[in-house]
Amino acid sequence: MKLLKRMNKSNNRKNSGFTLVELVIVMAIMGILGLAVVGFIGTSTKQYKYASKDVDLQYEAQLTMNQIGDLIIDAQKGVKYEPATVAAPVEVASAAPEAGYIATASAEEASSEEASSEEISSDSKLIIYNKDCTYNIIYRPSEHKIYLRKDTLDPATGAVKADGQGKESLMAENVTGFTPDLSEAESKNSVGIVVDFKAGDKKYTSKQNFTMRNKVPTGADVEYVVPEEPIxxxxxxxxxxxxxxxxxxxxxxxxxxxxxxxxxxxxxxxxxxxxxxxxxxxxxxxxxxxxxxxxxxxxxxxxxxxxxxxxxxxxxxxxxxxxxxxxxxVDTRKWMNTQEIHGLNGGNTEKTWIDQYEVEKSGIKYDVTNFEWHIEAYSLENGVESRNNDIIEYSEAEKADYKGGIKFTYHIKDNTLSMTSGNRIQGKHYRIYVWVTLKTDPSISSNVVTYTYDKQ
CATH class of the missing domain: 2.60.40.10 (Immunoglobulins)
Known part of the structure; x- marks a missing residue:
């Protein structure tokens, strides 16, 4: 009987579950483990973001240096540096450092009196002069960016053409400093570039020297040199x-x-x-x-x-x-034959062809592929002929098209040329001359056939 009671008490204890103390202990352990995992993940994420910013800045720095270096190396006429004429914007504490930029005071706030003049700027500029253009590398501190602009020059004067100033394109961002070094340009034909980058709390400075292929003048006073060409x-x-x-x-x-x-x-x-x-x-x-x-x-x-x-x-x-x-x-032969010329007025089509009998009679073997056609169009005004381009050839599959100022069209097939005029050419006078020469001896030519257009 006593043995039976003991067994029942043991079974009751096994079926009773966890106590409150045991549950509290388990939850505390799980909380500690969770905080450890979250901390580990957070630390890893921050380290990844930090390393990613570092890689991004280095990549942007290398890309920027490659672009600037290519332009400096190929400089043809000179390299000039124009520093900022007013102080760069003043950096102040960022209200949101994770945004990746630092807040700045504007150039107007930094120097309100100076900023009222159009001649001053907080931008600095490195100018690479070539024979027909300049490349302007512009550092704009107010935006923390570097821009590139290509200007087309008049080779005779060196001035920017009326429509020659190009548009600025973004070369780099997150830039906090841009310093060209021309101190070794004279002795080593080398230009140094220092560019500072910053994104959030991460900074990176890139320094590099570029040796120019050509010996060109450098400095603050360099101007475009007009190419000297012999008379x-x-x-x-x-x-x-x-x-x-x-x-x-x-x-x-x-x-x-x-x-x-x-x-x-x-x-x-x-x-x-x-x-x-x-x-x-x-x-x-x-x-x-x-x-x-x-x-x-x-x-x-x-x-x-x-x-x-x-x-x-x-x-x-x-x-x-x-x-x-x-x-x-050239020696002319009467090889060309033509229908009676009535003039091209009113959309007429006239034809002229190489006469095989006349060619062979002059002692030349006839072969249509051995002749080269010549067509010249002239406008006639006050008895004076002026060469013009109001004529075009069209293929057999095409139709004559008089758009775009074209007044006459012609088509050549085998030994025959067909000439057609537009039918709305008012108050114009034209003369079109057609002849052929031997490809093997251009000094031998046919007679010249003249097409006329005299519509009032």
Whole structure:
């Protein structure tokens, strides 16, 4: 009986569960462990953020230095540093250091009287001069940023073109200092750059020296140097520089006037005064040469038998400077045939073709691929022809399109050229000349076919 009572008491104790003291002890242990885990996670997170800021600043510093270095290394004309003309914004304690920036007082607050002038700025600037542009590296303390701006220059004067100033693009942020060092530029041809970065409570300073490829002037007084180019004289014909060249000219049935212009380049605004001369004409042929300042006209007379002329222009300021061009009047053959020309007025289409019989009769083997077509368009005003571009070729699959100022179109297929005009060209006069030359011997040419347009 006693044994049975003991067993019942033991069973009752086993089924009674945890006591309040035991529960309190367990909860205390779990709380301690939880606080340890949370502390560990928080510490790890802070260490990660701190390390991440460090890496980000170093990466931004390296990227910024690479960009600045590339520009300095390739400097062509000079490197100039313009420091700030007023004190940089004054740093004050940040109300929110985790935001990653430091609060500043504005330039106006730092120097209210000076800031009223347009000539002063808290920005500093490193300028890299090249032949046709400048790169402006601008440090703006009020924003803690570095900007890059490219300005296009007039090579003749070094001034920024009217539409040449570029837009500023962001190069770096979180910047608290930008200091170029030009002290070794003269001795070592090297430029030093120091850039300070700060994000939150993390700081990083990047220092690097860049050696320039070219020996260029540096300092606060460097200005753009206009490239010195030797003086040279040039002759232009049909808008093309033909100095020292030989050109071929095919005589037309009516007017045969070649117009030349001169231009003296190089130096500092050289005089454009020139003297023209022409040799090669035959006496009594009616050929004339009429110079007037920087233009000259060679009019080939109807009785001219000479096949070669030379036009020369000489600088009056320096007679050792001159240019000449040789004009070869090509041998013409009556190879071109055409339908009766009624004029291109009113949208007409005219055709001209290479006559195989005439080609073979002149002793040339006929092969349509051995001919090169020539088409020149001129507007006619007061009896004077002026070269223009109111003509374009179109393929067989295309349609003639007279938009964009184009007045005439043509299409070449096999040995035939088709010329078409627009039908709304009012009060204009045009002459379009068409001929072919041998590809193997450009001095041999066909006769010239003239298309006219004289719609009132």
């Amino acid at each position: 040279s004289v040039h002759i232009y014909y049909g808008g093309r520089d033909v100095s020292g060249q030989s050109i071929s000219y095919v005589r037309k049935d009516n007017s045969n006037v070649l117009e030349f212009t001169s231009k003296i380049l190089g130096g500092n605004n050289p005089s454009q005064d020139v003297t023209w001369s022409c040799t090669g004409s035959t006496a009594g042929s009616g050929t004339t040469f009429n110079p007037a300042e920087n233009t000259a006209k060679l009019s080939i007379g109807e009785n001219e038998t000479s096949k070669k002329f030379e036009v020369t222009v000489t600088s009056n300021e320096d007679t050792s400077k001159y240019a000449s061009v040789t004009i070869n009047v």
